[in-house]
Amino acid sequence: MSESEKPTLLVIDGHSLAFRAFYALPVDSFQTRDGQHTNAIHGFIAMLINLLKAEKPTHLAVAFDISRYSFRTREYPEYKGTRGETPPEFIGQVPLLQDALKAMSISTISLEDYEADDVLATLSVRATEQGYRTLLVSGDRDTIQLVNDDVTLLYPSRQGVSDLTRYDPAKVRERYGIEPHQYPEVAALVGETSDNLPGVPKVGEKTAVKWLGLYGSLDGILENAEKITGKVGESLREHKENAVRNRRLNRLVTDAPVDVQLDSLGKRPIDEQEVRDVFARLEFRTLLDRVLTLEGIDGGEPAVSATRATIPATQHLLDEELRGWLARSVVSSPDGLGLRIDVLDGRPVSAGIASATELVLLPWQAGGADYAPFEEWLASDAPKLMHDAKPQVKALARAGIAFDGLAFDTQIGAWLLAPGGKEATLADLTRKLLDEDLPTSDPNQLVPDDDAPSAATEAWYTGRIVDHLRTALDPGSLGVLRDIEMPTLLVIAAMELRGVTVDHASLADLSAGLGSRAADLAASAFAEIGREVNLGSPKQLQEVLFEQLQMPKTRANKTGYSTDAGALADLQASNPHPFLDLLLQHRDATKLRQIVETLDKSIAEDGRIHTRYVQSGTATGRISSTDPNLQNIPVRTEEGRRIRQSFRVGEGYDTLLTADYSQIEMRIMAHLSRDEGLIEAFRSGEDLHRFVGARIFGVEPADVTNLMRTKVKAMSYGLAYGLSAFGLSKQLRIEQSEAKVLMTDYFERFGAVRDYLRDVVVQAKVDGYTTTIFGRRRPFPDLSSPNRVLRDNAERAALNSPIQGSAADIMKFAMMRVEQDLTSRGLRSRMLMTVHDELIFEVDSSESDEVEEIVTTRMAGAADLTVPLEVQLGHGTDWDAAAH
DNA sequence: TATACAACGTA
């Protein structure tokens, strides 16, 4: 019998997959009208449909655990003991899932005293004996031991439940470097936290695999335990019984009394009426259609074509043919054409354009007459759909090609859908959103295949991803993309090209000075302790502080005890020692020198630093800066400000202008909370912290002392971060009780602020996401996590997000309008940098007044809040001098 | 040579 003729058995670990689905999908988005949660069921059925479609199993079953107790818990009562209470939202979903499966005529199997994975093991062995091919789906890694040439494991990825990784023997070897049957031996040594099975401390996957290679098996390793040297060897000898116990428990039972004949698991037609009833109760409309379509029943709604799209042939056009094609396509594709510019060393080298049905590849060089129609189209406002447009836009600008009409960047669109992750490549999105693979050339291939994506192919995929994203994104997010992100992209591309002048000589001076200071400090520090250690090594410092000097232990971290600045300051207070102060100063000096060195190395040929702004890298909507990061240049210390002094006005310009929003986040808080006290504070024009201090301490603003002001300021700023009384007391070095009183008094006077912050979290739990003033969303799946730490973290992040995110939105509006004004008025003064709430410009002094006026009105007018937005300006020939 | 962590700079 050939492989393709073998019957295929699909067996799913029901609990494990339902649980994965539960955490993959937001609880609050899947609820029936009567409040029954359905996210786990929905995720499970969606995955099942995908599997049925893709794998076409001839036989199938879903195995469920009966309880959390089995022969394993009898043998080792702590087994899986670390698992917390089942979340209440999950309870009740499993029986409903079983109803749905029953309606779909899918057998479910449960076995008293065994776990679902034992059922998988038993069925897979029987299936192999009877000539089946078997697919197992489980979220438990122990099932890897079942993989062989006839048995494949589909293992859910971390992201979601529908994204399954295929483990065949080759994949197991690739991922773990071992044979599938050896996996439980590795797991036994390493341990499994989620099953509460501690392994051999200090032994990780790598070590375990290495030993298996050396000694062949766990038994071999244990027999040779004496031969293994070092701390790990000691650990092994001391904890070998853990490994033995783990191995006993993680062996799956392949002859469990499963009272089912494989024949009886053959795929049967669904009970249509029953499926309609069950799915109606669950309020699964789309899933119902998909199930019915799969069965060949007309579900009413037209199903999306299941056939995988094939890439249309590529055309090569030029001159009038190209002109005609563009003219036709602009009309027939009013939502835009896919565009990809291939860039080499910052220069455009070729381009591809795609409509839904046609691909055009242009071996185009800027200025070539053959491609004039293309350059005209680039310069027009005809909509373009791109992926990661910024480097392409920059390359066009360098080549002097006009560009307009950027309608959609899929990298940014995907980010708006799921902010916070790494920036996605086109291949990532093709995989994730289209469920296809972007053709790639494999560098290991001897004969390079010509399947490597051409610019035209990439343009075509980009267009298809845009189609997908336009339905996946809500209208608010689409608005953010169109009105904020696309214009901002062009602005920051221009800023990156401009760069900022940084003076090499003064950096070199600084570096030398800091270097010799660091050396002196190190020498003095070594004299204090009578030996030389690496002051940059937390590990060696711990030795010095806690062993040699016998200082009290500080806060614990993963590798021992903290030696950060806060911990060292605490030590200095309790156990004064000259070494501590020298160490802190040394840290300061080396840190600054490191920053100076990095900046110096980043100065380009033109004497300027061209940072790269990352537009789709943050969870809140802020822009970040990298290579180098210009958003964390020191400012708080005199020494640090010397670095800012090396940021200079460039040749041909007269001054640097800085413009920053004053207390923008507090103003947004006032706006969003509608707190009358806070609004009055900002409208009064009084110093904010003085005003708030006067209210809280019941004195006149003039009588607010510096200490009172400091406390109030910390409190106000901490608010937007979810600061606790504990944190406040720590920061201000006051008693927790005093911090608590301060917070109570604060909220008594500014109660609407407290209500607002509470409501943000409540609403986020209902919606599953937060929203900024302008409609930018950020999802918060962890708000419903059973894990306290995760949930608390998510709550703080959630209450901060609308504030930080709205500030980011406002700054982006300001940037695009300022840029627009400077350009349209023909000014040569230009915007160079953005640091979250600050903008830095290079100004021609003859334009100074006009530029200041534009910057002030555009920044202050970027949003219409219930409180005014205030802007502070400063100018000087360097960045430090330009601060006010 | 790549990855994880602690530490620390900014808003």
Added chain:
DNA sequence: CGTACGTTGTATAT
């Protein structure tokens, strides 16, 4: 037990 980032060096295993 305060949000959001990026970069660095050390330590660790390869």
